[in-house]
Amino acid sequence: MAMSPRKRAQVSRMAQYAVLLVLFVVLLAVADWTTLRQVFLDTGIMADMFPAVIATALKNTLLYTVAGFTFGLVLGLVLALMRLSSVGPYRWMATGFIEFFRGVPALVVFIALAYGVPLAFPGREIPGGIFGTVTVALGLVGGAYMAETIRAGIQAVPKGQMEAARSLGMPRSRAMRSIVVPQAFRIILPPLTNELILLTKDSSLVYVLGLGLSSYELTKFGRETMNQTNSLTPLVTVALCYLLITVPLSIVVRRMEARAERAG
Amino acid sequence: MTEPQLKPDAPAIVVQDLHKYFGDNEVLKGIDFHVDQGDVVCVIGPSGSGKSTLLRCVNLLEQPTSGKIFIEGAEVTDPDIDVDKVRSRIGMVFQQFNLFPHLTVLRNLTIAQQRVLKRGRDESAEVARRNLDKVGLADREDAYPAHLSGGQQQRVAIARALSMDPDMMLFDEPTSALDPELVGDVLGVMRDLAHEGMTMMVVTHEMGFAREVGDKLVFMDDGVIVEEGAPSDVLANPRHQRTQAFLSKVL
Ligand SMILES: Nc1ncnc2c1ncn2[C@@H]1O[C@H](COP(=O)(O)OP(=O)(O)OP(=O)(O)O)[C@@H](O)[C@H]1O
Ligand SMILES: [Mg+2]
Numbered sequence: 001m002a003m004s005p006r007k008r009a010q011v012s013r014m015a016q017y018a019v020l021l022v023l024f025v026v027l028l029a030v031a032d033w034t035t036l037r038q039v040f041l042d043t044g045i046m047a048d049m050f051p052a053v054i055a056t057a058l059k060n061t062l063l064y065t066v067a068g069f070t071f072g073l074v075l076g077l078v079l080a081l082m083r084l085s086s087v088g089p090y091r092w093m094a095t096g097f098i099e100f101f102r103g104v105p106a107l108v109v110f111i112a113l114a115y116g117v118p119l120a121f122p123g124r125e126i127p128g129g130i131f132g133t134v135t136v137a138l139g140l141v142g143g144a145y146m147a148e149t150i151r152a153g154i155q156a157v158p159k160g161q162m163e164a165a166r167s168l169g170m171p172r173s174r175a176m177r178s179i180v181v182p183q184a185f186r187i188i189l190p191p192l193t194n195e196l197i198l199l200t201k202d203s204s205l206v207y208v209l210g211l212g213l214s215s216y217e218l219t220k221f222g223r224e225t226m227n228q229t230n231s232l233t234p235l236v237t238v239a240l241c242y243l244l245i246t247v248p249l250s251i252v253v254r255r256m257e258a259r260a261e262r263a264g
Numbered sequence: 265m266t267e268p269q270l271k272p273d274a275p276a277i278v279v280q281d282l283h284k285y286f287g288d289n290e291v292l293k294g295i296d297f298h299v300d301q302g303d304v305v306c307v308i309g310p311s312g313s314g315k316s317t318l319l320r321c322v323n324l325l326e327q328p329t330s331g332k333i334f335i336e337g338a339e340v341t342d343p344d345i346d347v348d349k350v351r352s353r354i355g356m357v358f359q360q361f362n363l364f365p366h367l368t369v370l371r372n373l374t375i376a377q378q379r380v381l382k383r384g385r386d387e388s389a390e391v392a393r394r395n396l397d398k399v400g401l402a403d404r405e406d407a408y409p410a411h412l413s414g415g416q417q418q419r420v421a422i423a424r425a426l427s428m429d430p431d432m433m434l435f436d437e438p439t440s441a442l443d444p445e446l447v448g449d450v451l452g453v454m455r456d457l458a459h460e461g462m463t464m465m466v467v468t469h470e471m472g473f474a475r476e477v478g479d480k481l482v483f484m485d486d487g488v489i490v491e492e493g494a495p496s497d498v499l500a501n502p503r504h505q506r507t508q509a510f511l512s513k514v515l
Binding site: 161164171 | 323325348349351352353354355356358360362363364365366375376379380381421424425428
């Protein structure tokens with residue numbers, strides 16, 4: 001039986017829909033809904049988690065993420081400028097730093113800061129306690145990634161911009177600050193927002209620091225509550241909270257990318 | 265770092281035995297020439313002959329490999345000179361305009377005044393508006409560059425350079441990226457500038473402009489100045505065979 005390509009595509013699509021439908025029906029038939037509901041979506045447990053899940057856990061996740069991102073952004077900008085410097089040692093130092101912190105798991109950085117710093121510098125600790133430590137750890141990891149993004153952004157600004165600024169008498173550093181970097185940030189807003197999403201999730205690694213109740217962020221809070229309830233509901237709840245942060249950010253990124261595509 | 269001692273009575277630009285290499289490629293092969301105060305010097309020549317490179321060497325956007333350049337009597341090829349200071353006295357207009365796309369027209373004109381000349385906000389805005397008026401764009405100060413036509417963008421770029429009160433202006437094919445119907449406005453602005461006595465060095469393919477406005481015409485080919493003289497002379501009676509060949513193609 002000869003089929004036109006279009007007809008064949010149509011048949012194949014129908015077949016895929018049919019398979020999905022069968023799978024779905026089977027799932028419905030097999031599933032034990034009462035148990036599932038109890039394990040994953042126990043509304044009683046959910047209600048008990050409020051308001052702490054928002055007032056403490058979500059708030060701390062946001063706080064850690066924003067602080068780490070801010071520190072990482074500043075660090076990333078400095079590293080990017082060092083990478084683009086005409087001074088060799090700056091370039092090498094920045095490259096070494098970036099490669100190290102991009103190549104090492106974020107968890108290792110957290111552990112090193114939590115246990116390594118007190119060992120290496122007896123009697124000293126990172127200022128700001130837990131909050132300071134998370135900020136530094138997330139900043140180091142995020143900064144290493146953002147440095148490469150920012151560098152790419154700076155290099156994507158047409159050379160003529162720097163030349164025009166220099167021809168008006170601006171020193172290189174001033175031209176960078178007033179003309180090139182602001183344009184670079186427009187270009188890299190989408191990837192930077194993606195980095196913010198990644199850091200939101202990485203903030204869960206703070207658990208290795210051994211937290212007091214008031215420092216719980218979403219993941220730690222979810223795990224502790226889970227231990228008390230023998231239900232996965234707390235974890236589902238905090239997962240929903242993460243999505244509350246990350247999905248809008250994803251939408252923003254997609255909008256920005258679509259707009260950039262239209263403009264370019 | 266030494267402050268350049270600019271002398272307004274010295275020749276605006278003097279170039280002595282200028283050589284420029286990009287890697288092994290010798291792009292300028294010993295250029296000698298000068299621009300007097302108040303003169304308009306037009307530079308013509310085939311693509312790749314080194315016109316842009318010469319212009320960019322004058323304000324040190326390219327570092328000369330050897331040779332000397334004097335701006336108003338100060339040697340700017342001296343490694344100790346404050347290059348930024350020199351550049352702020354020399355306006356530059358690019359083929360691709362190079363306006364700052366993230367800033368409004370007015371801010372394009374004020375930012376360097378404030379950052380480099382340390383002018384206040386009001387003074388810089390006043391200077392900017394005067395120059396926008398001069399190029400016929402007084403009503404567009406709040407626009408962003410992307411919302412202007414090419415001809416308008418280039419006139420803003422000229423106004424931006426003028427807002428620094430430069431002693432001289434360099435133009436690198438200022439009308440080559442423009443639609444033909446927009447060329448006239450830009451040339452008109454440049455003509456007005458010339459009549460006000462601005463010292464100008466203009467790389468251009470606009471022979472009409474060179475003949476009418478230019479005090480001197482320089483023909484470059486393959487990294488050397490082949491011929492220079494009064495524009496009407498060079499255009500009507502080119503002495504060198506290479507000049508004749510070039511002109512027969514463009515005229
Ligand atoms: N940054 C650079 N690196 C390497 N080679 C370069 C660079 N800039 C220019 N060149 C080379 O130098 C030569 C002269 O270039 P230049 O731009 O000065 O010519 P031009 O006379 O302005 O030409 P056009 O009319 O096309 O603008 C060309 O062969 C070009 O390829
Ligand atoms: Mg050129």
